[in-house]
Amino acid sequence: MERVDLKSDAGNSDYYLKDYLSGKANMDALRGEMRLNEPMGKHTSWRTGGMAQRYYMPADLEDLSNFLQRLPADEPVYMIGLGSNLLVRDGGVSGTVIALHARLNELELIRRDQAGGTIFAGAGVACAKVARFAALHQLGGAEFLAGIPGTVGGALAMNAGCYGSETWDFVEQVKVIDHDGVIRLRKPVAYKVGYRSLRRIAASSAGVKEEWFAGGFFRLENGDEMISRQTIKRFLTLRVASQPLNKPNAGSVFRNPPGDYAARLIESCGLKGATVGGAMVSLKHANFIINTGRASASDIEALINMVQESVARETGIHLKQEVHIIGEAKENGRLS
Numbered sequence: 227m228e229r230v231d232l233k234s235d236a237g238n239s240d241y242y243l244k245d246y247l248s249g250k251a252n253m254d255a256l257r258g259e260m261r262l263n264e265p266m267g268k269h270t271s272w273r274t275g276g277m278a279q280r281y282y283m284p285a286d287l288e289d290l291s292n293f294l295q296r297l298p299a300d301e302p303v304y305m306i307g308l309g310s311n312l313l314v315r316d317g318g319v320s321g322t323v324i325a326l327h328a329r330l331n332e333l334e335l336i337r338r339d340q341a342g343g344t345i346f347a348g349a350g351v352a353c354a355k356v357a358r359f360a361a362l363h364q365l366g367g368a369e370f371l372a373g374i375p376g377t378v379g380g381a382l383a384m385n386a387g388c389y390g391s392e393t394w395d396f397v398e399q400v401k402v403i404d405h406d407g408v409i410r411l412r413k414p415v416a417y418k419v420g421y422r423s424l425r426r427i428a429a430s431s432a433g434v435k436e437e438w439f440a441g442g443f444f445r446l447e448n449g450d451e452m453i454s455r456q457t458i459k460r461f462l463t464l465r466v467a468s469q470p471l472n473k474p475n476a477g478s479v480f481r482n483p484p485g486d487y488a489a490r491l492i493e494s495c496g497l498k499g500a501t502v503g504g505a506m507v508s509l510k511h512a513n514f515i516i517n518t519g520r521a522s523a524s525d526i527e528a529l530i531n532m533v534q535e536s537v538a539r540e541t542g543i544h545l546k547q548e549v550h551i552i553g554e555a556k557e558n559g560r561l562s
């Protein structure tokens with residue numbers, strides 16, 4: 227990993243200016259941190275994967291907007307939060323990974339009325355923090371977020387959920403930013419919200435190539451701090467009992483098919499404990515794949531494919547992946 231000092235006139239910033247920002251940039255305007263060849267295993271919950279060619283951590287939303295404005299239009303951009311639903315192939319990512327965790331970090335009670343209140347949370351805020359903040363402000367409904375080990379941006383992108391609630395149940399509007407650094411507000415009607423899935427509907431996409439979440443406004447009902455805290459505690463206890471939290475993993479690998487559970491299907495095919503290299507189908511929860519120590523991303527991906535094919539062969543059901551896979555395969559197979 228190589229650090230680039232964005233503010234320096236010498237050395238790395240020459241590279242940065244010439245090869246990366248096409249000479250357009252006012253370096254002083256950028257306040258974030260740039261790293262080159264950053265190992266993504268440090269930033270994903272599976273603790274493995276290739277390198278990001280460029281890895282930028284913006285200082286805040288204004289800095290992110292400035293940074294995006296300076297990017298070449300054809301630069302591939304991957305926005306990430308805590309990497310808890312992400313596999314980066316061993317060959318790495320060519321382009322720029324932008325990491326928002328603890329960067330777009332605003333957390334505010336925007337409005338309070340008789341029925342409840344609205345919280346704004348920046349995309350980089352950890353979900354657990356939102357759950358605790360809501361409880362503290364006597365607002366109920368966000369308790370489920372306590373056990374989701376991702377960010378608000380990731381939760382919005384995935385429509386993360388558990389124990390009967392989903393992120394988009396509570397969204398009043400979202401703040402988004404596009405590849406040109408333009409910031410907009412969008413209402414939920416701009417999206418087709420599904421189970422662990424979300425896509426922008428065509429009518430609101432006119433002329434906009436790609437955009438990401440900068441934050442969300444969440445409408446919550448009146449609650450009680452003590453009850454919320456007890457609910458959070460109960461949810462976390464349930465997780466510890468049912469999930470292999472002592473080994474690197476990315477939560478549920480597959481979405482549940484309609485009317486059934488991916489874990490039940492995988493277990494019924496005798497796949498608990500199945501391995502490829504250092505990747506193993508968890509003995510505790512069959513829809514989790516754990517890194518037993520030295521799994522490469524290709525071990526994990528091969529095991530995902532093996533499980534998918536076995537379940538399809540034996541049950542006729544095609545499991546759809548919940549985890550997102552990015553980057554290129556390493557040409558010579560497994561890392562040593």
Ligand SMILES: Cc1cc2nc3c(=O)[nH]c(=O)nc-3n(C[C@H](O)[C@H](O)[C@H](O)COP(=O)(O)OP(=O)(O)OC[C@H]3O[C@@H](n4cnc5c(N)ncnc54)[C@H](O)[C@@H]3O)c2cc1C
Nearest residue numbers: 307308309310311376377379380381383386387438439477
């Ligand atoms: C132990 C464990 C338990 C889990 N339990 C649950 C659970 O109960 N329910 C559940 O739904 N998930 C669960 N997950 C999965 C994961 O935590 C969620 O999907 C979470 O929402 C991902 O957030 P993240 O910030 O880590 O996103 P990342 O993994 O960093 O990214 C996931 C995807 O979202 C995109 N993304 C991230 N940030 C943004 C942004 N700002 N704008 C646009 N796109 C963005 C990324 O490009 C990527 O495609 C679990 C994971 C683990 C490890």
